[in-house]
Amino acid sequence: MSFEVPASVRPIRGAVHAFMTERVEPAEPVLQSGGEAAAEALAELRRQAKAEGLWALGHPKELGGGGLPFLDYVYVNEVQGRSEFGQLALGTFTLQDSLMLHRYASAPQRDRFLKPLVQAEINPSFAMTEPGISSSDPTQLTTTATLEGDEWVIRGRKWFTTLASRAAYTTVMCRTEPEGTSPYLSFSMILVPTDTPGYTIVRETPVLGLDGAHCEVLYDEVRVPKDNLLGPRGHGFVIAQERLGPGRIFHCMRFLGQAQRAFDLMCARLHERTAFGEPLAAKQLLQQHVFDSYTEIQSSRLLTLHAAHKIDQGEQARVEIGVIKVAAARMLHNVIDRAIQVYGAQGLTPDTPLDHMYRHARAGRIFDGPDEVHVTTTARRVLKEYKEGRNWEFGLR
DSSP, X not given: OOOSOOTTTXXXXXXXXXXXXXXXXXXXXXXXXXXXXXXXXXXXXXXXXXXXXXXXXXXXXXXXXXXXXXXXXXXXXXXXXXXXXXXXXXXXXXXHHHHHHHHHOOHHHIIIXXXXXXXXXXXXXXXXXXXXXXXXXGGGOOOEEEEETTEEEEEEEEEEEETGGGOSEEXXXXXXXXXTSOGGGSEEEEEEETTSTTEEEEEEOOBTTBOOOEEEEEEEEEEEEGGGEESSTTOHHHHHHHHHHHHHHHHHHHHHHHHHHHHHHHHHHHHHOEETTEEGGGOHHHHHHHHHHHHHHHHHHHHHHHHHHHHHTTOOOHHHHHHHHHHHHHHHHHHHHHHHHHHGGGGGXXXXXXXXXXXXXXXXXXXXXXXXXXXXXXXXXXXXXXXXXXXXXXXXX
C-alpha cells in the first residue's frame, strides 16, 4: 500500500491545486466580505470550474459530477482544502448530503432536492445538535416528529445548523419512535423545506467571530408530508453514521491542505525575515517549529490515508477514523499556531490568511464530535481487544 499520490490522479490534482492557488486564494478577501460582491465572485469561480471540468469531482457521474473514485477524490480533496472556499467554488460542499440522498432518497426527493443540489442551485443544511443537550450523547435529543394523518409534525429546537439561512431545506434528526424503543432506533431523518410554516430562524451565531451562518432554528408545529421521511423510519443514526464516516476523511484531508498552506507560509517567512544579522531560518528555536510541523503533518497524513484505504475496502474503520479526527484537528491547530508565531504581530492581523485559518482550526476540534469523545471511544475499542484475549497488532491492522 503506497501513500504517494497515484500517477493517474496527479493531472486532475494538479489542475485543482492551480485553481486553488491562482484563483480561489486570491479571491478570499472578496469572498470573506460577504454581500453581492462575494456572491458574484463565487458564481464566477463556479462557472470557471464547470467550464474546466473541475466541478463536483467527488460526486457520481449519474448525478452530474466528476465521478472520481473515493480514494482518488481523497487526494484531490487535500489540495481543495487549502481554502475554506474550495468546496463552495468547486461544487463539493454538498457532497456528504448528496451521497446521503443518493443512497436513501425516493424518486420525488431526488428530483426536488438531489439534482439541484449537485449543480449548486440550492444549498442543504443538516440539523442534529440542540441547545442544552450534550452533543457527545445524541440519544438525548428532544426534537420530536409525530405522524398525524399524512403529515409529520415536528416540534423542537436545533442550533449550529450550518447555512440554514441560505438553504432550501434541512435534514432534521427527530425522535419518531415511542418510549422503550432502543435509543439508536428511535430517531429518523426528515427533509424539511426551510419555507415551511413554523420553521423559524431564531438567530445566526458567529463562531469565534466568523460568520458561517450557524443558525438556531425553532420548529414550531412544522408540518411536512409523511413522504419527506428519508430512508427507513427509525434509522436516523444509521444514516448519520454513514454520512459522517467518509465525511471525516474529507474533513481531515482538507485539514492537511490548510496545514500545507500554513507550513508554506511559515517556511517562506523564515527565509524572508532577518533579525540580528541573519535570517530567521538560521535560528534553532524556529527550526524546531519546522521540525515539529513536518512530523505532525506527515504523521496525520499517513494516518488519514490509512483510514481512507480501510473505508475504500469496505471496512468501518472506527478506530482509524476516531484517531484521525483528533490527530488531524490538533495538528492543524498546532501548525497554524507556529506559523503565526513566526510572523509575529503580523500573524494576528488580516494581513495574512493565518488569523482566519486559526479560528477555523480551533472549531475543528469540536465539530463532528469533540476530541474527548473520539479519544474515549477509540481507547475503549482498542482495550476491548485485550479484554477478549486478543491484542492490537499494528502491522496486521
